[in-house]
Amino acid sequence: MRDLVADTRVDVRDLIAPLFVREGIDAPIPINSLPGVVQHSVESLRREVGELAELGVKSIMVFGIPEHKDAVGSQSCAADGVAQLALQQLRADVGDDVVLVADLCVDEYTDHGHCGIIDEHGNVDNDATLALYAAAAVAQADAGAHMVAPSGMMDGQVAAIRAALDSAGHTNIPIMAYSSKYASGLYGPFREAVDVTSAGGGDRKGYQQDWRNGREALVEVAGDIAQGADIVMVKPAVTYLDVISSVRSAVDIPVAAYHVSGEYAMIKAAAANGWIDGDVVALEQLTAIKRAGAGIILTYLTRWFAEGAGGLR
Ligand code: PBG
Numbered sequence: 001m002r003d004l005v006a007d008t009r010v011d012v013r014d015l016i017a018p019l020f021v022r023e024g025i026d027a028p029i030p031i032n033s034l035p036g037v038v039q040h041s042v043e044s045l046r047r048e049v050g051e052l053a054e055l056g057v058k059s060i061m062v063f064g065i066p067e068h069k070d071a072v073g074s075q076s077c078a079a080d081g082v083a084q085l086a087l088q089q090l091r092a093d094v095g096d097d098v099v100l101v102a103d104l105c106v107d108e109y110t111d112h113g114h115c116g117i118i119d120e121h122g123n124v125d126n127d128a129t130l131a132l133y134a135a136a137a138v139a140q141a142d143a144g145a146h147m148v149a150p151s152g153m154m155d156g157q158v159a160a161i162r163a164a165l166d167s168a169g170h171t172n173i174p175i176m177a178y179s180s181k182y183a184s185g186l187y188g189p190f191r192e193a194v195d196v197t198s199a200g201g202g203d204r205k206g207y208q209q210d211w212r213n214g215r216e217a218l219v220e221v222a223g224d225i226a227q228g229a230d231i232v233m234v235k236p237a238v239t240y241l242d243v244i245s246s247v248r249s250a251v252d253i254p255v256a257a258y259h260v261s262g263e264y265a266m267i268k269a270a271a272a273n274g275w276i277d278g279d280v281v282a283l284e285q286l287t288a289i290k291r292a293g294a295g296i297i298l299t300y301l302t303r304w305f306a307e308g309a310g311g312l313r
Helices: 040-054 081-093 126-143 158-166 185-193 215-227 238-248 262-271 278-292 304-305
Strands: 013-020 038-040 059-065 099-104 147-150 176-181 231-235 255-259 298-299
Touching: 013 040, 013 081, 013 099, 013 304, 038 040, 038 176, 040 059, 040 081, 040 278, 059 081, 059 238, 081 099, 081 126, 099 126, 126 158, 126 176, 147 158, 176 215, 176 238, 185 262, 215 231, 215 238, 231 238, 231 298, 238 255, 238 278, 262 278, 278 298, 278 304
Parallel strands: 013 038, 013 059, 013 298, 059 099, 099 147, 147 176, 176 231, 231 255, 255 298
Antiparallel strands: none
């Protein structure tokens, strides 16, 4: 009877699995701070996506980790950059059966670890970075991505990407914008996952949002929608349920939320100590994110959920 009257159900079709692919390796490398998550080789990524598809997971997101990083993150837009090569193979493998989302940013590709080009004062140059994002979007769509997801929080990024995609003939590629992304302490394990080591790249308060500001999220979301965003995202998720909820009431397009690396790692670490029941808390958090209003959830728990959520569903 409780099932009958429950008003929120998480479904495997709500979930997007974030996956990492690293250039120059031939076996997966575990990520210490994200137990159960790995840096894939292109081959192991292909196997993983095949297995996820069998389990009913219909959407994945690819992050690339290049062998060589440079000041402008050039591998983010190279036709033979690791993410593009992986997308090409995946698209050949899955066709349109799995939605291939490409995370669109350059912090995994820059040697300083910032999400953009650095000017002579050490600040991220917003407008110079837009051209880079535009080129990366076209490279990702050319490689077979079904959707691009700009995560760099540069002003004007959605408009720049939309224009670039359209003029390259990719008018059918939607944009899932990381619209309201906070300068959170919860991205730590992700930075290990993508080998962002530099101290400078760690402070992103210049372009990510201040967690003291809730209303600002609506300004960011409205700006992205005006520029052509098809889906808007709030990130992180559990610490920002109020933001998810107010975005959900403010817009009529799909709302996504990213249950980020630190949120996942906290569950795993406490569960490993026997301090919480990890399966229960994981399902509780995913349900809370959906209840708050996110119909799409990016989560490292996707495979676990698809496999039955520890027997809880
Ligand atoms: C930036 C990006 C970040 C994540 C995804 N894309 C965060 C950052 O600013 O370091 C975080 C995802 C996570 O923590 O799981 N390109």
